[in-house]
Amino acid sequence: MISLSEMDKVEAFKGLNDNQLELLQEKCESVSFQRDDKLFSEGDNAEHLWIVTDGQVDLRFELPNDPHSHEDSTINTIGSQSSRARTLGWSCFIPPHKMRLSSYCVTRHCNVVRIKKDDLQQLFDDDPKMGYKIMTYLIQVLGYRFEQFQEEVAKDKGNSIMHSW
Numbered sequence: 810m811i812s813l814s815e816m817d818k819v820e821a822f823k824g825l826n827d828n829q830l831e832l833l834q835e836k837c838e839s840v841s842f843q844r845d846d847k848l849f850s851e852g853d854n855a856e857h858l859w860i861v862t863d864g865q866v867d868l869r870f871e872l873p874n875d876p877h878s879h880e881d882s883t884i885n886t887i888g889s890q891s892s893r894a895r896t897l898g899w900s901c902f903i904p905p906h907k908m909r910l911s912s913y914c915v916t917r918h919c920n921v922v923r924i925k926k927d928d929l930q931q932l933f934d935d936d937p938k939m940g941y942k943i944m945t946y947l948i949q950v951l952g953y954r955f956e957q958f959q960e961e962v963a964k965d966k967g968n969s970i971m972h973s974w
Contacts, residue, residue: 811837821946829939836928842914853908855900857923864919868910899947901926
């Protein structure tokens, strides 16, 4: 189980009171991975919210007919930078509830916390304020990832224009 001090590092849980954190703590499962371990695959059922508490994780798209993952297919790297844990797996809340990307541990080891979507939804039903705070954070995560994607596309277009000269 994740400690309350570790939970304090999770941005998604900021603003929750001690009682809410304790209820959430009961639902958290701590899991460790080694470099190149796959946390989940694109297309898997999205059944958990994931929080990287130590190390870094790459989010990658899988290339058709290629059984091996490549670093050049990395969309984003999620890590515990600045002592703030990072959240992924928002797909568990959005139909069709499938993972949109694959995830790999890219540091010597990484620790993550998994929380079952069904457990979270039950907590949110019981305490809508908790659900509102966590879902507000997840919307910010989506906005940030979209912004990163836009910057990457703009950079690639700029490079294409420069190469056409």
